[in-house]
Structures are given as structure tokens and as C-alpha cells.
Amino acid sequence: MTAAPREDVLAKIAAYKREDVAARKAAQSQDQIESLAMIAGMPRGFRHSLEKHAAPGRPALIAEIKKASPSKGLIRADFNPPALAKAYEAGGAACLSVLTDGPSFQGDDDYLVQARAAVALPCLRKDFLVDPWQVAESRALGADCILIILAMIDDVLAGELLAEARRFGMDALIETHDELEMGRAVALGGDLIGVNNRSLRTFEVDLGTTARLSHLAPKNALLVAESGIFTPDDVADVCMAGARAILVGESLMRQPDVEAATRALLD
Numbered sequence: 001m002t003a004a005p006r007e008d009v010l011a012k013i014a015a016y017k018r019e020d021v022a023a024r025k026a027a028q029s030q031d032q033i034e035s036l037a038m039i040a041g042m043p044r045g046f047r048h049s050l051e052k053h054a055a056p057g058r059p060a061l062i063a064e065i066k067k068a069s070p071s072k073g074l075i076r077a078d079f080n081p082p083a084l085a086k087a088y089e090a091g092g093a094a095c096l097s098v099l100t101d102g103p104s105f106q107g108d109d110d111y112l113v114q115a116r117a118a119v120a121l122p123c124l125r126k127d128f129l130v131d132p133w134q135v136a137e138s139r140a141l142g143a144d145c146i147l148i149i150l151a152m153i154d155d156v157l158a159g160e161l162l163a164e165a166r167r168f169g170m171d172a173l174i175e176t177h178d179e180l181e182m183g184r185a186v187a188l189g190g191d192l193i194g195v196n197n198r199s200l201r202t203f204e205v206d207l208g209t210t211a212r213l214s215h216l217a218p219k220n221a222l223l224v225a226e227s228g229i230f231t232p233d234d235v236a237d238v239c240m241a242g243a244r245a246i247l248v249g250e251s252l253m254r255q256p257d258v259e260a261a262t263r264a265l266l267d
């Protein structure tokens, strides 16, 4: 895989997601998927766990299980989601994020099911939501939190996804990358807001994005700095900028000893 301009990638992802969701909905009606969501048990409190783990100068960690990405290609060949989940939990993570998108990230729904079953941590289903039906599906798979990427959808759909998440007792991480999207997240009433430091246009990472947007977030929102965090100095920078949680994938996924790397990043 090679890096491609963001608009092409997001448009491509949105197109295949709509097709994929149509096929899934044809196989399982809203009523059927809601029944499965209802028997999935209570969600683990995702935002609550972040609140509990965040301390002054030490953000809570959302540790990501990520095999590959559009910007980096294959990240980790030795890929065992339950083992990775356990290593993250032992290393001090507050929550997990599990990529389930297949075409762009080599993810799988089963990775979420397996990872969550291996630990007590709340889990984010990291995928591209383009239809409210996917919220019930995410809950049926065990997800405790969904991701709402504002760069990809309009406010009507974002509001519907958020309402569905709340109906199922789940949390929703609303992802922003610029001032306009932060304003939209605030208007939606999000209480868990992410700032993606990765440019959605070029895939370039600028950790200063968190500092630029953090003061625009409401005080009651828990701010998550996402992407491009590699070192304890990076953690300190985004923490100083106002992030109370960090979402980290690649830098931990590239380490042979994931538990030790997780500890070291948070030290």
C-alpha cells in the first residue's frame, strides 16, 4: 500500500462502507441486530475509564490494535489481538481501540470480539460509520464506544450516530481535525472529543493540532489527542496542550514487547 491523498482515501472508504453496510443490512434487519445488541450485556464505561486513569501530567491511554493503515501499509506482521490486548492492559492502558475495517486497515470484526474477551478494558470499535445501523452492530460485537469522524459525514448523520450510541448506553468519540469540525463537535454536544493530529488531506502529522484546537473544546468534554504520538515527550506535549487522554497505535504496534513499550510511553 502507498500513501494516497486523503480525499481520495476517505471517499473510497465511504463508498465501500456504504456498499458493505447495505449487504450487512440485507442479511440482518434493524430488529435482528438490535436483539443481538441487547444480549451483548452492559457496555463497559469507556469515558469513565479514561476519567479514572487520567492524572495531572499523565493522560489516560487508549491503546490501539492496528495491523496496517493506508498511510503506513503493514505495521505489525506478528498480530494476535487477544495477546496484544493483554499486553496493553498489563502495561497500563485505560481502554482499547480495535480496527475492524478490512480493506484499508486489514482489520476484522472478530479482532474486536477476541480482544475484548481477553481483558476487562472498555473497547472502541475503530471503523468508519456511515449508517446508524452500524451502531447497533458495534454494540452486538461488544463495542463500548463508537467513533464519529466529522471529516466523513454531515451533522445530521453525526447526530443520529450519537443518539444511537446513547440509546445503547455507549460512549462516542467525536473526531475533529480543524476549527470548523471542533465547532461542529461542540454543537453536537459531545463530551468525548478527539483531535486527530494526522492531516486528513496529506496524512502528515502535526502534534501542534491538539494545542491549536484544545481551547475551543468545552470544559466538560474529555479531550483525546490522536495519532502520531511516539515518545514520552510527545505525551507531555499533548498533555500540556490540554489532552486528558491519548490514542496511540503505530508506535506501540511496532514494538516487540508491547507491554514494556506501553509502560515506557506512560512513564
Ligand SMILES: O=C(O)c1ccccc1NCC(=O)[C@H](O)[C@H](O)COP(=O)(O)O
Residues within 6 Å of the ligand: 009, 064, 066, 069, 070, 071, 072, 196, 203, 226, 227, 228, 229, 247, 248, 249, 250, 251
Ligand atoms: O492511520 C491512517 O493512516 C489513517 C488513514 C485514514 C483514516 C484514518 C487513519 N487512521 C486512524 C487513526 O485515527 C489512527 O489509527 C489512530 O489515531 C492512531 O494513530 P497512530 O498512533 O499514528 O497509529
